[in-house]
């Protein structure tokens with residue numbers, strides 16, 4: 001908690017550390033009430049300064065000694081969150097003993113208890129809650145860790161690196177771990193508990209035998225198989241695609257129930273939110289399986305992009321996160337359908353990231369200041385950062401990109417570097433000048449590209465004019481033009497692809513079909529066209545921009561039928577659907593025969609990937625629609641979308657029922673792409689069918705009863721919950737709880753299916769869920785399942801005209817502000833968008849932000865978001 005106004009940290013204030021920590025020896029004595037930490041550091045001066053600065057938070061200092069001599073109180077300076085020593089020589093051994101209280105740690109940073117076990121979370125600045133230490137990523141050290149705990153209660157004691165020894169002395173277990181690789185303190189981890197393990201092994205390309213272990217609480221031992229499988233595939237993929245081999249004899253994953261984020265890439269000892277690693281067919285949906293595959297891969301890939309090459313400071317966060325998200329996205333694309341993965345990722349960009357970029361927390365991929373770094377683990381750093389990395393891939397092609405990453409890893413292995421070093425490696429490996437491209441890291445806001453095309457039939461020439469501008473964001477005006485790769489296709493009248501070469505060949509890369517759009521306005525011409533082509537722009541979502549391009553509904557339907565680029569096929573359909581929703585809002589919506597027939601064809605096209613058909617038929621979500629609106633009116637969006645959805649369901653009813661029946665065949669559950677695709681289309685069909693009347697609801701009930709896997713069971717439950725038939729919904733919900741109450745991960749799904757449903761999520765109902773025995777304010781997953789689902793999904797309820805939804809969210813933020821500031825701050829996101837709402841709602845949202853601001857003891861996390869939102 002703060003006492004004064006928190007100050008912002010600036011990138012331009014970066015200074016190298018005065019001392020390096022050559023070796024770090026940690027000893028943890030885990031007692032019931034407290035833990036004693038003895039840290040012994042071999043420190044070495046690096047430059048002129050002989051001031052040793054150590055970070056520390058909420059620590060009980062027991063003693064300090066230098067080279068074996070205990071220091072008196074006058075020999076060091078103890079600040080609120082620091083310990084400073086001056087007048088040192090070049091090399092010393094510093095020993096610090098601190099006392100900490102893991103059982104009282106509700107912030108879930110540093111060392112804390114989750115259920116019966118101890119675990120740690122040190123990124124970004126959690127290590128300073130364990131001991132006094134230069135807690136910054138450019139201080140990299142070799143760690144040895146000794147853990148001492150009651151032998152009966154804590155049979156499993158883990159830390160980073162390789163195991164050195166383990167013995168029981170007088171009822172206490174002593175375990176020693178050594179990590180030979182230098183690492184920053186944020187990658188430190190420790191786990192102690194009564195855990196079961198699933199074991200496997202992997203032989204690396206270099207012939208190293210690696211033991212793979214997944215540790216879980218005993219009740220979860222039947223849920224580790226998929227994560228293990230995903231881990232082995234990730235290890236192989238990183239060797240094949242990036243030439244990166246694993247570097248320890250052991251790789252461990254531990255599942256914990258109380259975790260602020262998804263997972264953490266601690267060296268050799270990844271710690272996972274149990275929702276992102278545990279699955280079996282009966283309890284986890286296909287979506288959960290895919291999330292697990294992606295996150296296991298993501299954390300594993302960090303071993304190179306993050307751990308071996310790490311960040312100099314936290315302004316470089318996207319160096320590891322953007323790159324690693326790009327890596328895991330390519331992995332998922334290779335394992336499943338690449339088009340579906342692209343559609344999903346673009347969906348997240350266009351809803352969550354575009355919204356962030358248009359709001360008060362907008363920041364560049366490389367921010368230049370922050371108050372609380374935890375607030376910067378954002379979709380901009382992660383997902384936009386990944387898109388920026390993806391653009392090198394588009395511009396350079398796969399080979400050039402690989403040359404760049406090889407050079408980057410070779411040059412910087414074992415170092416803490418900046419984003420600039422990554423760009424430099426791409427430049428040097430390819431002989432390309434990325435000076436202009438660097439603006440992507442510095443300019444916040446989503447670029448807007450306006451497109452005009454005209455066709456001169458006499459000359460057989462198409463003219464394409466592109467204009468770009470990036471809107472102002474807080475603290476940033478006058479943005480410069482970006483280098484935007486525009487992947488382009490032209491399509492003939494019969495649906496076949498035409499050869500594209502612009503007359504301005506210097507702006508074209510043939511191999512990747514990319515046009516380089518680099519000025520505020522640029523005109524390209526394409527000659528020798530015998531007929532007017534349909535233009536397919538930004539294929540594969542080639543740049544994270546908003547595009548304004550008026551194409552007729554006829555053209556959109558044509559693209560939806562014929563575009564060879566799967567992503568743009570989907571995009572054309574979404575644009576068509578958005579135009580229907582606009583019509584519905586103006587009270588003049590009607591599905592045309594042409595609309596119906598194109599969707600009927602898609603539904604019956606058995607050559608298409610069923611997962612893709614499901615995406616093509618799904619309406620844009622309410623938050624997606626909101627991002628494509630000017631002033632946001634959530635109630636109007638909701639009713640327009642409902643109208644369109646109902647109309648589509650009844651127009652296609654017979655085909656939908658047939659599709660459902662065709663796909664609803666009993667097969668043993670497999671979490672592979674083909675089976676998942678089949679279930680996704682079947683369940684999409686069920687969601688439409690269940691809107692059309694009693695037989696659809698009966699089908700949902702039937703599926704709910706007979707399902708042997710959570711994907712089908714949850715889809716049926718969702719259909720019932722969303723049906724508006726309160727009786728049927730409640731009886732299915734009661735039955736579901738009865739069956740699953742002992743499995744917290746399933747109960748979380750039960751909470752969120754209700755809290756996120758416009759049909760169910762009245763304020764009274766949300767309050768009932770908060771009062772339910774299954775709910776727990778201390779567990780972030782539960783908070784997200786109720787409050788997060790409510791505020792982010794049940795938009796028409798959250799934005800109810802009386803402001804009660806906002807009040808409920810603000811109350812939750814105030815309640816969590818002290819106990820878990822990170823979660824409190826993350827929950828706030830929907831309120832920060834207040835300026836974009838219709839005036840009546842906007843004022844109510846602002847009032848709740850002001851109410852939070854008036855609380856006396858705001859954490860830095862909440863203070864930063866609220867104060868920036870009100871600025």
Ligand code: PHE
Nearest residue numbers: 123124261263264265299377
């Ligand atoms: N570094 C983690 C990841 O992206 C995320 C994380 C950040 C986890 C901070 C915990 C705390 O993989």
Ligand code: ZN
Nearest residue numbers: 298302321324
């Ligand atoms: Zn990450």
